[in-house]
Amino acid sequence: MNNFNTIKPTIILIFGATGDLAKRKLFPAFYNLYLDGRMPEKFEIIALGRAENSDDQFRSYVSDNLNTFSRNKIVSQEKFLQFASHITYLKNDIDEDESYLVLQKYLDSRDSTFGERANRLFYLSIAPSFIATISKNINKLGLAANPEQDRIIIEKPFGYNKSSAIQLNELLSQTFKEEQIYRIDHYLGKETVQNILAFRFGNSMFEPLWNRTYIDSVQITVAEEVGVEDRGGFYEDAGALKDMIQNHLMQILTMVAMEAPTSLQSDEIRNRKADVLKAIRRITPEEVAHYTVRGQYDHGAIKGKPVPGYIQEKGVAKNSTTETFVAMKFYLDNWRWQGVPFYVRTGKRMQEKQSSIVIQFRPVPHSTFSFGKEGMMPNRLIINIQPAMDIRLQFMTKKPGLSLSLKPAEMVFDYFSCSNQTPEAYETLLLDAILGDPTLFMRSDQVEEAWDVVTTIQEAWENDKSLNLHKYEAGSWGPEAADALLARQGHAWISNTYNEIKEEADGNYF
Structure with missing residues (x-):
């Protein structure tokens, strides 16, 4: 276990501290880490924003948000005040040189107070268009000049295509070394996603089966009930391919398909992930319509409540062809996975919120039972990421009774049965950033390879905006x-939904 009291004093600078991400995720994450005793003994969070705020006003704002968004509410006012004493608010205009000079003087004064040069963690919770300005000013004043002590966290989207991602990597490299840059994807901080490595490489019974000889297909689903809500303007420029497939789903795919690392060193694990992205067979422009499906939600109902279609949402053009749903098929050209289809899908306004991975094994070559292979259900391993958090192994077993007939059954490992206080993804990732562990963050080559995977698809859809665009009813599965x-x-989507899981737990399923 890490001894957090031995970590150097740490200053966390949050650009965009009054924004939505900071109030919903970042401050709750730091608060929960503090309650769990996982923050350095000496630390300070500098909240940077355009608005005028005193420290007390901003701390009160944080208090209100913790009671709304944190997994741990404020039960002890004393504990909160101890945490809040580490928060300082500084008015900051991203475009003004003077703001960075003020920041430099403040950082120097805090180093004097700490009695040593503190670690500095810069969190850019801002629009991508501001990254260049902030990076250049940090560089000009040498605010992150120590590669061993200073780090920067960049939120997605990391570019909007491959060329822009390369340009952004080159821009950041002028100020930071690669080991200082932490490109965050919150899906990689989720407990069940991290457990894929432990599950695969910590058990001798599964890894020998994890290949084309025994696995028939792989499915990765990230479905959302919500629509674009008040983010229609943003989503018009993004779409599901860039917003979800290029980052979240590609990163989950690398965890499922990677080769065994020789160690848990960050570069070793990230090398194996990069190998997967390089092995993904690129879809040619002529194949885009065959291997991909894009959709856009129409009006419908979610849990019995009517909801509008995408083009009725605020900020969306009435003739918009932006996709809110994507399904596609990939192949990996390597020894382990040759010929195994990887199906991925993501969508908004789906029937139910669900993030899951389904590993479907090949059918038995010959059935000795009277009903033949037709009555057999494939063996499946299902890893539910959210809202359920469990791992399910589905197999065939004998029905109780005198006849020799079969029925499907499951073995389940349920995270909630072990702990109902699972850390949130941002807690895991922010802690790793404080400790200087980049394992769960994306490296520049990973980002560029992930963009390369979808480049021809992105270009084909931009050149023919109605290509393969299908309407689907809100509240459906696409x-x-x-x-x-x-x-x-001969495959079908496996929607092992949260409601079905609850029914099974009550004994009404299978």
Whole structure:
């Protein structure tokens, strides 16, 4: 276990501290780490924003948000005040040189107070268009001049295509060394995603089966009930391909498909992930319509409540062809996975919120039972990421009774049965950043390879904005074309939904 009291004094600078991400995720994460005794003994959070605020006003604002968004509410006012005493608010105008001079003087004064040069963690919770300005000013004043002590966290989207991602990497490299740059993808901080490594490489019974000989197909689903809400303007420029497939789903895919690392060193694990991205067979422009399905939600109902279609949302053009749903099929050209289809899908306004991985094993080659192979259910390993957090192994077993007939059954490892206080993803990732562990963060080559995977798809859709665009009813599992994508190879989407899981727990399933 890390001894957090031995960590050097740490100053965390949050650009955009009054924004939505900071109030919903960042301050709750730091608060929970503090309650768990996982913050350095000496630390300070400098909240940077354009608005006029005193320290007390901003601390009160943080208090209100913790009671709304934190997994641990404020039970002890004394504990909160201890935490809040580490928060300082500084008015900061990203475009003004004077703001950075003020910041430099303040950092120097804090180093004097600490009695040594503190570690500095710069968190850019701002629009991507401001990254260049902040980076250049940090460089000009030498605010992050120590590669061993200073780090910067960049939120997605990291670029909007491959060329812009390369340009952003080059820009950041003028100020920071690669080991200082922490490109964050909160999905990699989720407990069940991290457990994929432990599950695969900590158990001898599964890894020998984790290849083309025994696995028939892999599915990765990230479905959301919500629509674009008040982010229509942002989503018009993003779409599901850039917002979800290029980062979240690609990173989950690398965890599932990577080769065994020789150690848990960060570069070793990230090398293996990069290998997966390089092995993904690139889809040619002529193949885009065959391997991909894009959709856009129409009006419908979620849990019985009517909801509007995408083009009725605020900030969305009435003739918009932006996709809110994507399904596609990938192949990996390497020895382990040759010929195994990887199906990924993501969508908004889906029937239920669900993030899951389904590993479907090949059917038995011959059935000795009277009903033949038709009555057999495939063996599956299902890793539920959210809202359920569990790992499920589905297999066939004998029905109780005198006849020799089979029925499906499950073995389940449920995270909630072990702990109902699982750390949030941002807690894990921010702690790693404080400790200087980049394992769960993306490296520049990973980002560029992930963009390369989707480049031809992105270009084909931009050149023909109506290509393969299907409407689907809000509250459904997406367009029928997504089902047809799998049906061509005799597969179907596995929606082991949260409601079904709850029914099974009550004894009504299987």
